[in-house]
Amino acid sequence: MATTPTALITGCSSGFGLETARYFLDKGWRVVATMRTPDESLLPRSERLRLLPLDVTDAESIRRCIDAAGPIDALVNNAGVGMLAPLEGVELTEVRKVFETNTLGTIAMTQAVLPQFRQRRAGVVVNVTSSVTLKSLPLLAVYTGSKAAVNAFTESLALELAPFGIRVRVVLPGRAPSTRFGENAHLLTGDSLPEAYAQFTQRVFEAVRSTSTPITQAQDVAEAVWRAVTDPLAPMRIPAGADAVALSEA
Numbered sequence: 001m002a003t004t005p006t007a008l009i010t011g012c013s014s015g016f017g018l019e020t021a022r023y024f025l026d027k028g029w030r031v032v033a034t035m036r037t038p039d040e041s042l043l044p045r046s047e048r049l050r051l052l053p054l055d056v057t058d059a060e061s062i063r064r065c066i067d068a069a070g071p072i073d074a075l076v077n078n079a080g081v082g083m084l085a086p087l088e089g090v091e092l093t094e095v096r097k098v099f100e101t102n103t104l105g106t107i108a109m110t111q112a113v114l115p116q117f118r119q120r121r122a123g124v125v126v127n128v129t130s131s132v133t134l135k136s137l138p139l140l141a142v143y144t145g146s147k148a149a150v151n152a153f154t155e156s157l158a159l160e161l162a163p164f165g166i167r168v169r170v171v172l173p174g175r176a177p178s179t180r181f182g183e184n185a186h187l188l189t190g191d192s193l194p195e196a197y198a199q200f201t202q203r204v205f206e207a208v209r210s211t212s213t214p215i216t217q218a219q220d221v222a223e224a225v226w227r228a229v230t231d232p233l234a235p236m237r238i239p240a241g242a243d244a245v246a247l248s249e250a
């Protein structure tokens with residue numbers, strides 16, 4: 001790694017990405033914090049911080065971002081969207097959006113950094129997935145599929161990149177009601193919700209918003225990403241948050 005290493009993090013406008021950007025800055029790293037709509041007021045001013053626009057579903061946006069970022073040592077694929085809905089009521093165009101962001105966005109970003117990582121025979125990619133891939137929950141079939149695909153993708157990729165000195169890891173956060181994830185998730189309500197699923201969906205929505213069971217804080221995710229990036233002995237799958245850790249040990 002260079003003297004002052006650089007992390008490029010996707011989805012830094014809120015939640016886990018924003019906290020991870022702060023964490024790496026506090027630890028003395030250079031951070032390229034990427035957002036669909038960059039907002040300088042979100043992070044502390046620092047000569048080690050750069051804000052760049054990035055939409056992970058847009059190939060041209062990825063190319064411009066990677067060109068502008070220059071050499072990086074770690075890529076954190078954090079950007080993601082949720083979907084909490086009975087499959088029967090969901091439009092396939094919405095399903096595609098979830099996979100475009102969570103799965104293909106992660107794959108495209110990874111492809112974009114590999115040439116420089118391979119040439120330098122160094123670099124780490126951390127993919128943020130979810131503890132729902134450890135224990136399935138209802139109404140999350142599409143979201144879980146999009147994240148489980150990233151787990152499997154990462155584990156296979158790690159094998160082909162190890163000979164080049166490149167590490168790839170997954171961080172699996174638990175449920176974090178404090179981020180904007182719930183607000184940003186695709187939910188079915190009102191007329192678009194199939195009547196047969198209405199009561200069941202209502203019960204699941206209430207359970208998801210509850211804070212009476214262990215939950216995950218953004219800081220837990222920042223710490224897990226830090227471990228994935230800086231500890232060469234970190235395991236392939238790193239749970240983040242009390243609920244995710246408990247699930248990984250069950």
Ligand SMILES: NC(=O)c1ccc[n+]([C@@H]2O[C@H](COP(=O)([O-])OP(=O)(O)OC[C@H]3O[C@@H](n4cnc5c(N)ncnc54)[C@H](OP(=O)(O)O)[C@@H]3O)[C@@H](O)[C@H]2O)c1
Pocket residue numbers: 010011012013014015016017035036037054055056057078079080081082101105128129130131172173174175176177179180181182184
């Ligand atoms: N919160 C949870 O309960 C939870 C649990 C497990 C895993 N996760 C995962 O953790 C990650 C972060 O979630 P969070 O809880 O921090 O949610 P969040 O507050 O909604 O943050 C998601 C971030 O992703 C960005 N994003 C969405 N679509 C994008 C795109 N096409 N290109 C670039 N950025 C995009 C959002 O940016 P905009 O502001 O532009 O929309 C936002 O910065 C996600 O991958 C999520 O699936 C969340």
